[in-house]
Amino acid sequence: MHTPESLFYSHEHLWTKPLANGIWEAGITDYAQDLLGDIVFVDTPAIGQQLHAGASCGLVESVKTGSDLYAPANGVVVEINQSLSNTPESINDDPYKAWIFRYKPEDEQLEFQLLSAEAYKKSISDL
Numbered sequence: 001m002h003t004p005e006s007l008f009y010s011h012e013h014l015w016t017k018p019l020a021n022g023i024w025e026a027g028i029t030d031y032a033q034d035l036l037g038d039i040v041f042v043d044t045p046a047i048g049q050q051l052h053a054g055a056s057c058g059l060v061e062s063v064k065t066g067s068d069l070y071a072p073a074n075g076v077v078v079e080i081n082q083s084l085s086n087t088p089e090s091i092n093d094d095p096y097k098a099w100i101f102r103y104k105p106e107d108e109q110l111e112f113q114l115l116s117a118e119a120y121k122k123s124i125s126d127l
Contacts, residue, residue: 001029001030001031001034001121001124002030002096003029003030003031003117003120003121004096004117005116005117005118006117007096007117008072008110008111008114008115008116009029009114009115009116009117009119009120010070010072010114010115011115011123012054012069012070012072013028013029013031013032013124014026014027014028014029014032014069014070014072015027015028015029015095015096016072016073016110016114018110018111019102022104022105022108023078023079023102023103023104024072024073024075024102024103024104024105024110025099025101025102026072026099026100026101026102026103027091027095027096027098027099027100028060028069028091028095028100029095029120030095030096031124032060032067032095033091033092033095036060036062036064036065036067037062037063037064037065038062038063038064038089038092039060039061039062039088039089039091039092040061040062040063040088040089041059041060041061041088042058042059042060042061042084042085042088042091042100043058043059043060043061044058044080044081044084044100044101045057045058045069045071045077045080045101046077046080047077047078047079047080048076048077049076049077050074050075050076051071051073051074051075051076051077051103052071052074053071053072053073053074053113054070054071055070055071056068056069056070056071057069057070057071057077057101058100058101060088060091060100069100071103072114073103073105073106073107073110073113073114074105074106074107075103075104075105075106076103076104077101077102077103078102078103078104079101079102080100080101080102081098081099081100081101084098084100
C-alpha cells in the first residue's frame with residue numbers, strides 16, 4: 001500500500017493535508033480504496049456542514065459494500081470535489097489525488113491529533 005509521508009492520517013482511513021489559509025483537504029487512503037474495491041458512488045458532506053471528529057460525514061460505495069466517511073477533525077466543510085459525482089472511480093486510480101472534501105478545522109494544531117504515515121502504517125499492519 002502506498003502511504004505518502006507528507007500526509008496525515010486518521011484511524012478511520014482518511015488522509016488529510018494542510019493547504020493555504022488554514023484549509024485542509026481530505027480523502028480516503030490507498031488501503032481503504034483497496035478494501036472497498038471498485039468505487040461507484042461518493043456521498044460527500046455538504047458545504048457548510050459541521051464536522052465532528054470520528055463522526056460519519058459521508059459515504060463511499062463500491063460494487064462490494066458501502067463505507068462511511070468519518071471526519072478527521074472538528075471543523076466545517078468549505079468545498080467538495082464535484083468531479084467525484086461523475087467519476088467516483090478516480091479514487092481507485094489515485095486516492096491521494098482524488099480528494100473528497102476540504103475543511104477548516106477548529107484546532108489550528110490539528111497535525112498533533114492525527115497519525116503520521118509511519119503510525120498509520122503500523123495501525124493497518126495490526127488489523
